[in-house]
Amino acid sequence: MVGKQKWLTDQEQATWRSLMLATMLLEEALDRQLQRDAGIPHAYYAILVALSEASERALRMTELADRMHYSQSRLTHAMTSLERAGLVSRHRCPTDGRGQVATITETGMKLLRPIAAGHVAEVRRTVFDHLTTEQVAQLGDICNTLLVTLDPSHE
Amino acid sequence: MVGKQKWLTDQEQATWRSLMLATMLLEEALDRQLQRDAGIPHAYYAILVALSEASERALRMTELADRMHYSQSRLTHAMTSLERAGLVSRHRCPTDGRGQVATITETGMKLLRPIAAGHVAEVRRTVFDHLTTEQVAQLGDICNTLLVTLDPSHE
DNA sequence: TGCCTTTACTTGAACTCTCAAGTGGATTTG
DNA sequence: CAAATCCACTTGAGAGTTCAAGTAAAGGCA
Structure with a gap:
């Protein structure tokens, strides 16, 4: 047996198991919904959102x-x-010959x-x-606390 | 722009971004640590743990x-x-010709x-x-709440 | 100016996971 | 008790990710 010696308290153990399972199932739920409704995984959807929110969509x-980590x-x-899939396009950066500028296409926006x-509905259904309101605040605080370690560049 | 209409409150939006980023970085940190120190991904490590904790290790x-989801x-x-890799083995189930019984090998236990x-240290370092103590309890409650929806078989 | 290093990205192989289809032993049922 | 169905797994193809290596332009610097 591994784990006879307690490196985590019972409470921590229980929380850890719940956290691992919940995050795994949550990611799977998001992926499944987007794959079904949009034909792309969650990670790709996030790229489209980031581009759509950027100035000039580029x-x-x-x-x-960097923004997406x-x-x-x-x-x-x-x-x-x-x-x-025609959802984004790339073209040489005019000011830096090494660079590429990524853009979301009209097709991408239309998708x-x-x-x-549907995505927000799934987020609501599974989480919020x-x-x-208090738990949302607690969860936000907890995540931000963890991000200090997980993402040193986090302000 | 997508998202001008608010489907989530500002607080929910902020919490959601933090949660997605934190869970992504956490998974990556766990994977990296185990890949580096044991040469296996977190998902495989979890299988070894489950087998090591099972009665008869089988x-x-x-x-x-089912247990792992x-x-x-x-x-x-x-x-x-x-x-x-020699860490587990499978053999026909004596009572059901279709079945296989999985076991962790001595090599697996030794690994x-x-x-x-090291894994627990990483969990401590990144999370606990x-x-x-109060936040650990809050996080556990929140995850268990979400698991009711995410995992209907969850008691 | 010509090397030397850095920066910006791309490529390819190996690996993990998903999804659909397949194999073959149990179980049911008419 | 044979045919149909169900169940426990396996297989293979396709997709996404990582990691190491590669390409090519930019920026020192001598």
Whole structure:
């Protein structure tokens, strides 16, 4: 047996198990909903949202990767896939020959708008419908606390 | 722009972003630590732990998949990989010709013991070191609340 | 100006996970 | 008791991610 010696308290153990299971199932639920309704995974949906919210709907690849906390490689692969689907496009950066500027296409925007409603509904259904305002605040505080360690660049 | 109309309150939006980022970075941190120190992903580590905690260190594949909330297919692929690494083994179930009984090998146990300490240290470092007892309780409550919807089989 | 390093991204292979289809042993049922 | 169905798993293809290595432009700096 592993875990006979207690490195975590009983309460911490229980919370940990619940947290791991809840986050796993939550990600799966979000992925399934978006895959079903939009044909793209949650991670790709997030890229479309980020681009749609950017000024000019355009961002340098590195800037986009930084904002999403994705690796360059992950972003490149994702963009390649989204580009094939016609949802985004890339073109050489005029001021830096190495760079690429990513944009969401009209097709991408047309996909995004109706999809967003379904996504938010899923977020409500799985999370916010069941939490009190106080719990939302607590959860936010807890996550922000963890982000200090998890994301040193976090302000 | 998407999201001009508010489907979530500002507080919910903020909490949602923090939650998504924190859970993503947390999973990555756990994966990286285990990949580095044990050469296996977090999802595989969890299988080893589950087997090590089972009576006789053995479980039917379906029972194991259910406990982990993994699909049969996911578990089969994972077991194939872990088996190749010599950490687990499978053998026909004596009472049901269709079934397989999964076990963790001595090699698997020998890997697990020292690894567990490092894993718990990472869990502490990223999570519990930064939360008050009250926050741990809050987080546990919140996750259990969400699990009612996310995992209907959850008691 | 010409090297040398950094920066911005891309590529490819290996790995994990999902989804759909397949295999073959139990179970039911007419 | 044979045929149909169900159940426990496996398989294979496709997609997304990571990691290491590669390309090519930018920015020192001597």
